[in-house]
Amino acid sequence: MSNEEDTNTMEPQMKRWKGSVCDADSWVAYPVLSDEQSQDVELTEAFAAPIVNKKETSRLVRELNSLYPLNSLPHIKRVRACKAKGSLHPLEVLICLISDAPDMKEVSIDSLLPSDGVKPDGLGELFVVKVPARPPLTRPQFELASQHWPTSFHEDKLVTVALRGERFTPTQKATMHLYMMSALTAAKAGKELGMEAVGAVVVDPKTERIVAVGHDCRGDHPLHHAVMVCIDLVARSQGGGCFCFDRYSACRFTPAASNPSQNVPDSDAGSQPYICTGYDLYVTREPCVMCAMALVHSRIGRVFYGTASLDGALGTKYKIHSQKDLNHRFEVYKGVLSKACEDLSSSDDHNKKDSVQ
Numbered sequence: 001m002s003n004e005e006d007t008n009t010m011e012p013q014m015k016r017w018k019g020s021v022c023d024a025d026s027w028v029a030y031p032v033l034s035d036e037q038s039q040d041v042e043l044t045e046a047f048a049a050p051i052v053n054k055k056e057t058s059r060l061v062r063e064l065n066s067l068y069p070l071n072s073l074p075h076i077k078r079v080r081a082c083k084a085k086g087s088l089h090p091l092e093v094l095i096c097l098i099s100d101a102p103d104m105k106e107v108s109i110d111s112l113l114p115s116d117g118v119k120p121d122g123l124g125e126l127f128v129v130k131v132p133a134r135p136p137l138t139r140p141q142f143e144l145a146s147q148h149w150p151t152s153f154h155e156d157k158l159v160t161v162a163l164r165g166e167r168f169t170p171t172q173k174a175t176m177h178l179y180m181m182s183a184l185t186a187a188k189a190g191k192e193l194g195m196e197a198v199g200a201v202v203v204d205p206k207t208e209r210i211v212a213v214g215h216d217c218r219g220d221h222p223l224h225h226a227v228m229v230c231i232d233l234v235a236r237s238q239g240g241g242c243f244c245f246d247r248y249s250a251c252r253f254t255p256a257a258s259n260p261s262q263n264v265p266d267s268d269a270g271s272q273p274y275i276c277t278g279y280d281l282y283v284t285r286e287p288c289v290m291c292a293m294a295l296v297h298s299r300i301g302r303v304f305y306g307t308a309s310l311d312g313a314l315g316t317k318y319k320i321h322s323q324k325d326l327n328h329r330f331e332v333y334k335g336v337l338s339k340a341c342e343d344l345s346s347s348d349d350h351n352k353k354d355s356v357q
């Protein structure tokens, strides 16, 4: 350990950490994506046929598009190159989805293609193939889908980078590391008082300032989970709030007056931001449903948590943050300081039972 590191101070030393090798290299933040983004590739069956005469391709595609348009599957390409070695034909074409085929006992090219619609010249034997039923939303889905049939993909590069665990720069990670350290410190302070070992920090990413820090206080009240405490402290920083946590020194907030860019209630109610508009939350373990809904209501910007919870509502049991029928959605990342957060959770006796975070 160097002399510099001997300095034992509670104040984050951003300059020293930024750009240097620090513990932030020991964890990776991965995105918690929606079910649609993370589910396996769903397949549907279709009839296809080899194109034995390549010269007929554009006519066949035109006539098939007109007879059997693939309106429900706009991501699917009509023709694929046949890569199999020794294949006698270079291309294969989708005739139609099985669900779109006319009802008949024996299906053949001739029965699927009325003579006045598509001339079957140039087509080989009919076969059944599975094609992706939905457009791929992520690169992993795209790669899996493409193994079945060529598929178009509108890539969200940020999601691709996030899935590789490379969404944040080393400098950003060093800052995130410090915020989660503050949450861990608060969690330990709460635990000392007999509360569950959970800590939460709300920060303003624009100014990189901590707005509020809270820990679990359910010894006082069953609903005072760390996230609820933290949101109430943010409200207090803006002149609101319902509760008083002044007797807990680790629960604190930065008054709005000392942070000019903080969400200050406006005299014009229409322009007043929600409590957590534009803010990020760092919490040692995945929030429960109640806390996740409170984060929706307060319009949190992003949530970072260290470790998953059995009843977690941001990835484990539910994905409240990606719920289409809720009026606010936000990004969630897990894994920040995962080891320290896991150790904290597993050291928490309450958590070993079916306790809700």
Ligand SMILES: [Zn+2]
Binding pocket: 225, 226, 227, 287, 288, 289, 290, 291, 292, 356, 357
């Ligand atoms: Zn909770």
